[in-house]
Amino acid sequence: MSSNGGPETAAIQVLTRAVQLDSEKKFAEALACYEQGIRLLIQAAKEVKDENKRTHFKKKIEEYLVRAEVMKEANKKVKTIGRTHRQIHIDVDSTGHSYETIFGDLIDETLSSVEVEDAYIRSIHQIYNFLKFCELLVHKGPHLRNITLRTSRDPSPAEHSTQNQRLSEIRASLLKHSVKLTVEYSDTIHDREIRFDSGWIIKIGRGLDYFKKPDSKFCLGWSDYHFRQCHQTTVDIFHQQSVG
Structure with missing residues (x-):
């Protein structure tokens, strides 16, 4: 993804943070950033006119949705097991x-x-x-x-x-x-x-x-x-x- 302003730039920033939080095993924070970044990326895909770029955005959205689901399940385990010991x-x-x-x-x-x-x-x-x-x-x-x-x-x-x-x-x-x-x-x-x-x-x-x-x-x-x-x-x- 190239940053040329608007939702695309914001998506890059938020998703970069999501990946960092993901690597640090901060599941809840990573999930929130993935969800926000995906919304921004969907908006960017709607606004872009280049078909190749739109296809690229859709592929990245699918990848981030998979990772967001992993974060959701991991965070659920922390809540149901970890915090109750x-x-x-x-x-x-x-x-x-x-x-x-x-x-x-x-x-x-x-x-x-x-x-x-x-x-x-x-x-x-x-x-x-x-x-x-x-x-x-x-x-x-x-x-x-x-x-x-x-x-x-x-x-x-x-x-x-x-x-x-x-x-x-x-x-x-x-x-x-x-x-x-x-x-x-x-x-x-x-x-x-x-x-x-x-x-x-x-x-x-x-x-x-x-x-x-x-x-x-x-x-x-x-x-x-x-x-x-x-x-x-x-x-x-x-x-x-x-x-x-």
């Missing part, structure tokens, strides 16, 4: 608490980066849990580009080497889906917290390791965590805008 109590031996159930509604087109702080992503089943979580992120987050894992080293040098190798294999696999995994080791980490750059913060008492071992490799729950029995823990979900 969702707390999930998982009872011992209960089922139906897969990562999809806990995190699924929070993963959408606004997500581009995830930070996982979990001291115990070391043993094979814990690393499998992390892999399962990564699979969900990639499946439901089309714009995900970065995952950062902060965890502790296995105290055994040999086991740490194996730990590092397994995480390296996950890193290589994620790269095939245009997602970069960064692993940071800390010997003093104790927190268990997951942060989405879309604003969601999830605290789980046991971190990702709240599932019990399945009875065998040939039972419900081995591959689908929905059927796995759980340890007792509490999940707290809120949005950073609700605690600002």
Whole structure:
């Protein structure tokens, strides 16, 4: 779009601000700017005489309408979940608490980066849990580009080497889906917290390791965590805008 005055110039200014607010995950403010900018762009399209330019405006309007809808849905989640603080109590031996159930509604087109702080992503089943979580992120987050894992080293040098190798294999696999995994080791980490750059913060008492071992490799729950029995823990979900 070229700025030659009138509604077009105003639309450019407002939509530029909308894109900036969008990148900052300020959903409500971005939505308001998208809606205002779209109205101005519609007005500009009506006034312009050049057919190619009118077609270009219509295409941009469609693109911004899609993004405005994403902002609307994201803002709705903040209002319905974040500001009321969702707390999930998982009872011992209960089922139906897969990562999809806990995190699924929070993963959408606004997500581009995830930070996982979990001291115990070391043993094979814990690393499998992390892999399962990564699979969900990639499946439901089309714009995900970065995952950062902060965890502790296995105290055994040999086991740490194996730990590092397994995480390296996950890193290589994620790269095939245009997602970069960064692993940071800390010997003093104790927190268990997951942060989405879309604003969601999830605290789980046991971190990702709240599932019990399945009875065998040939039972419900081995591959689908929905059927796995759980340890007792509490999940707290809120949005950073609700605690600002």
